[in-house]
Amino acid sequence: MARLPRLTLPGYPHHVIQRGNNKQAIFSTAADYRVLLDLIEENAKKFSVALHAYVLMSNHFHLLATPQTNDGLPKMMQAVGRSYVRFFNNTHKRTGTLWEGRYKSTLIQTDRYLLACMAYIDLNPVRAGLVTQPQDYPWSSHLHYLGVRADRLITPHALVWELGNTPFAREAAYAELVQSGISPVQQTAITQATLSGWALGDADFVADLQKRTERRVVKTGAGRPFFVNKSIAK
Secondary structure, eight states, X not given: OOOOOOOOOTTSOEEEEEEBGGGOOSOXXXXXXXXXXXXXXXXXXXXXXXXXXXXXXXXEEXXXXXXXXXXXXXXXXXHXXXXXXXXXXXXXXXXXXXXXXXXXXXXXXXXXXXXXXXXHHHTHHHHTTSOSSGGGOSSBSHHHHTTSSOOTTBOOOHHHHTTOSSHXXXXXXXXXXXXXXXXXXXXXXXXXHXXXXXXXXXXXXXXXXXXXXXXXXXXXXXXXXXXXXXXXXX
């Protein structure tokens, strides 16, 4: 069966996962993490992609981003992936592939899933047992939203601004949101949608989205979409 084209539309947030080949490490030193972040920053600007959240894990990374053009996100990911492999191979005297094929992504319903996806990303190091609190992990955007550091990569989504009328109020509300966590249903919905490439949202969102693209946005015969609870959804 022919592979479907990637579902990418401008103006919608996309959750992206890029994994190392055979689950191998894609970072060996702290400098490697910094180089990848620099490449993401450079190419997000070049291809008009707003980056809302990220986390770099030892063998994969997650991004939450909104492209402004149809091909902005694929071009950004292609440029980042190729440049980082060249750097990594040259620096660590290796050859061959680094990535596990193409990156995985899903287009998500903003009002229902964006904040849930941000929490999902921030909590990755906690789920992996690397830290007990997301603020203890250095390679994510979480500290930016807590007001601990200013991250040049980040463009906060409008929903984040709605969390409070002042920076302190927004930071406190976001910290509470992440500490509340996400349910297993939420986690499964985000993971499955991203790995499968189908849109993540309710029936009305999916129906409207299908009018905007010839590419199928959900699997034929798929069950009822997952929903997030009110503590995460806006």
